[in-house]
Amino acid sequence: MGLLSSSAAVTRYLVNGKIEDPVLETIRNGLEKRTILEIGGESQEKAVGWTSLERPYLPDLSGSSFVVGPHIVFSLRIDKKTLPSKVVKMQCTVEMERRMAETGREFLSREEKKQIREHVELVLLSRVPAVPNIYDILWNVEDNMVWLFSTQGAIKEELESLFFESFGVSLIPLFAFTEAELTCGLSESDLDRLATLSPALFVE
Amino acid sequence: MIDVSVSFKRYSFLGLEFLTWLWWATEEDSEQVTRAAGEPAVLYVGNRIVLEKTQREDVERVTIKGDAAQMDEGILALKKGAQVRDVNLIMEIGDSKWAFNLNSETMAFSGLKTPPTAPVRVVDEMEGAIIEKAAFIEKPLTIMHNIFKHFITLRISPEWKDEVLKVRKWIMEFKA
Numbered sequence: 001m002g003l004l005s006s007s008a009a010v011t012r013y014l015v016n017g018k019i020e021d022p023v024l025e026t027i028r029n030g031l032e033k034r035t036i037l038e039i040g041g042e043s044q045e046k047a048v049g050w051t052s053l054e055r056p057y058l059p060d061l062s063g064s065s066f067v068v069g070p071h072i073v074f075s076l077r078i079d080k081k082t083l084p085s086k087v088v089k090m091q092c093t094v095e096m097e098r099r100m101a102e103t104g105r106e107f108l109s110r111e112e113k114k115q116i117r118e119h120v121e122l123v124l125l126s127r128v129p130a131v132p133n134i135y136d137i138l139w140n141v142e143d144n145m146v147w148l149f150s151t152q153g154a155i156k157e158e159l160e161s162l163f164f165e166s167f168g169v170s171l172i173p174l175f176a177f178t179e180a181e182l183t184c185g186l187s188e189s190d191l192d193r194l195a196t197l198s199p200a201l202f203v204e
Numbered sequence: 205m206i207d208v209s210v211s212f213k214r215y216s217f218l219g220l221e222f223l224t225w226l227w228w229a230t231e232e233d234s235e236q237v238t239r240a241a242g243e244p245a246v247l248y249v250g251n252r253i254v255l256e257k258t259q260r261e262d263v264e265r266v267t268i269k270g271d272a273a274q275m276d277e278g279i280l281a282l283k284k285g286a287q288v289r290d291v292n293l294i295m296e297i298g299d300s301k302w303a304f305n306l307n308s309e310t311m312a313f314s315g316l317k318t319p320p321t322a323p324v325r326v327v328d329e330m331e332g333a334i335i336e337k338a339a340f341i342e343k344p345l346t347i348m349h350n351i352f353k354h355f356i357t358l359r360i361s362p363e364w365k366d367e368v369l370k371v372r373k374w375i376m377e378f379k380a
Contacts, residue, residue, distance in 0.1 A: 176218035199217040
């Protein structure tokens with residue numbers, strides 16, 4: 001569903017603020033600072049960062065590779081380990097049975113069960129590979145517009161948070177009201193009228 | 205500026221009204237749509253429309269898929285007070301054709317298909333391909349923004365009352 005795919009999904013944002021001059025250098029620094037790193041610790045479940053659209057698995061955001069014509073183009077990469085719930089359940093059950101057999105008890109405390117679950121998840125996380133997902137981003141600096149090639153709520157949240165951490169400006173999602181308020185060139189009196197609107201009735 | 209999460213909920217009716225008005229406009233006043241688009245674009249409803257009716261806390265949704273004849277079901281839903289939540293739109297400019305779904309809540313585009321672009325065979329062709337594809341994607345985004353801007357200007361004007369009457373007439377006089 002990326003920029004170059006045959007069927008795209010696009011969420012539009014307005015950049016809320018001014019990127020520090022020199023703009024390209026600020027963007028490059030932001031991208032490099034938060035370039036995705038491979039999942040390090042064995043218990044780490046998720047890694048989120050920027051990568052390049054052309055080489056998403058070997059990110060290189062140095063130079064001006066992210067400048068494409070009038071656009072800034074890069075990708076958000078989210079590597080995530082997902083534990084199959086049935087495997088976790090099975091391993092927990094096996095471990096709990098073993099613990100009860102060893103201690104000769106018929107039940108375990110809530111705390112013991114919690115510890116077993118945490119241990120099982122830790123062991124499994126070290127064995128499961130992270131699955132990478134790539135979401136393309138196109139930034140038109142002149143118009144202050146960013147397109148995210150996804151409409152998923154969780155991905156939008158990741159982008160909004162990482163974008164602010166990287167570039168020091170926030171993103172405002174454009175839905176009907178924000179598009180009207182911020183991008184339609186309305187005057188002060190128009191904005192007052194907009195704010196006092198109530199739903200219309202198309203049927204009596 | 206009103207807090208984004210507050211305005212998202214409080215003014216969610218604007219997106220529903222926009223898509224409902226747009227459906228009427230594409231059927232009954234296509235000249236207005238083309239003027240608002242700012243380009244000689246022809247816009248019409250494609251093969252899917254989702255209607256929503258909120259009554260107190262309950263939300264009823266109806267999804268209609270198929271050709272124009274089946275869209276009659278949608279107008280019957282409008283008659284019962286529903287409004288358009290999602291719509292599949294086709295946009296044509298000359299020989300070029302775009303198709304996309306537009307959501308009233310998020311105003312996000314999905315299933316966006318552009319006119320065909322040349323395949324990327326070598327890495328050196330990537331930059332050109334991105335520029336070409338971005339221009340194709342930008343076209344419906346810009347045109348829909350122009351139409352939305354026209355709608356919102358109308359929506360806050362005294363003329364909106366007459367526009368509502370026209371949409372109401374279209375809905376109420378419709379016979380399946």
